[in-house]
Amino acid sequence: MRAASLLDFSGLPGWAADDHAAALAAYAVTADLLGADWPTPASGDARTFFEASFTPVEIGAPPGLLTGYYEPEIEGRARRGEGFDHPLYAPPADLPANQPWFNRAEIEAGNLLAGRELVWLADPVEAFLAQVQGSVRVRFEDGSVRRFGFAAKNGQPYRSIGQELTRRGAGGPDDGITADGIRAWCRAHPDETPALLRHNPSFVFFRELDLPPDSGPIGAMGRPVTALRSLAVDPEHIPLGAPVWVEGGDFATLMVAQDTGSAIKGAQRGDIFCGTGIEAGHRAGDMRISGRLVTLLPRKMAERLAR
Incomplete structure (x- = not known):
C-alpha cells in the first residue's frame, strides 16, 4: 500500500x-x-x-x-403465483463459515434453496439487483412493507454483469452500463437473461429486518x-x-x-x-x-x- x-x-x-x-x-x-x-x-x-x-x-x-448503491423498493408476494416466481432466500442450513458454497448456476440447476424462500418477486432481474444492493423493501398487496437485508453469501467471487455487457459491446467503453441499461438489455433479450445473471457466481442470502420506516x-x-x-x-x-x-x-x-x-x-x-x-x-x-x-x-x- x-x-x-x-x-x-x-x-x-x-x-x-x-x-x-x-x-x-x-x-x-x-x-x-x-x-x-x-x-x-x-x-x-x-x-x-x-x-x-x-x-x-x-x-x-x-x-x-x-x-x-441504494435500497430498492419493489412489489412482492408472500407466496408464489400470479407471475411472482422469483424468490429471495434465507441462508441454507449447511452454509460453511469459511469456504465457498455452490455458485449461482449450481444453486439454480440443483434447486438447492428449496424451502428457504422469504418472499417472491415478479422479475428475476430485480431479484438479482436486490442481491447486488444487499437490501430491499418489498411492498405487498395490502400496502404493507417488509424489509430484507444481507444475511450471508456463498463465498464465490463477484463478477459484474454490467462489465460483461460492456465487454459484449452493450455499454460505453469506459464507464460500463447502468442498472437501467441492464434492465433494458434484459427486457430486450429475455432468453439470454438467465445466462447473463449466472455470469456472476456470487449469491446473496437475506434475513427479514424490523426497522422503522425512516431508517436506512x-x-x-x-x-x-x-x-x-x-x-x-x-x-x-x-x-x-x-x-x-x-x-x-x-x-x-x-x-x-x-x-x-x-x-x-x-x-x-x-x-x-x-x-x-x-x-x-x-x-x-x-x-x-x-x-x-x-x-x-x-x-x-x-x-x-x-x-
Whole structure:
C-alpha cells in the first residue's frame, strides 16, 4: 500500500461549507463500536469536533472511483403465483463459515434453496439487483412493507454483469452500463437473461429486518446507514467507522465508512449510499465519478500510519 500522506483541513476544498452536524450525526450511529482510540461525539460545534479530534490522511493514490448503491423498493408476494416466481432466500442450513458454497448456476440447476424462500418477486432481474444492493423493501398487496437485508453469501467471487455487457459491446467503453441499461438489455433479450445473471457466481442470502420506516438499511457494522452520509469502503485500507472526506463530481462531503461491498476494493474506492426508492436508484445507477477519498483518523493513529 502506498504510504499515507497527512493533510490539513485547509487542503480539503469545500470543507468549510459542508454540513458537519449531519456528518457528526452519521458518525455517532457507529461511534460506540470503535475502540478507545476513537473520539466520542460531544456536544458543541461539529466542525470544531472533527478538526480537533482528527487528522486528514490520504491513503493510496487518487484519482479514485466513486459509485453509488441504494435500497430498492419493489412489489412482492408472500407466496408464489400470479407471475411472482422469483424468490429471495434465507441462508441454507449447511452454509460453511469459511469456504465457498455452490455458485449461482449450481444453486439454480440443483434447486438447492428449496424451502428457504422469504418472499417472491415478479422479475428475476430485480431479484438479482436486490442481491447486488444487499437490501430491499418489498411492498405487498395490502400496502404493507417488509424489509430484507444481507444475511450471508456463498463465498464465490463477484463478477459484474454490467462489465460483461460492456465487454459484449452493450455499454460505453469506459464507464460500463447502468442498472437501467441492464434492465433494458434484459427486457430486450429475455432468453439470454438467465445466462447473463449466472455470469456472476456470487449469491446473496437475506434475513427479514424490523426497522422503522425512516431508517436506512443495515450496513456492515450492524447499524443503519444514512443517505449521502454513509459510504461503503474496503476495510483493508479504510477503517470501518472512520469519517471520510469524499470529493468528486458534485460531492465535497464528509461521510462515514459504515459499509462494505464485494466490488469495493482499494484505498481510493468508495460506494455512496444514495437512499431508498426509484429516485435513489437512478442516482446510484448513474454514479461513476473520478474523485478522492481522504480518511479522518485520530491524531496518534494518523501519525503512526504516516511514518
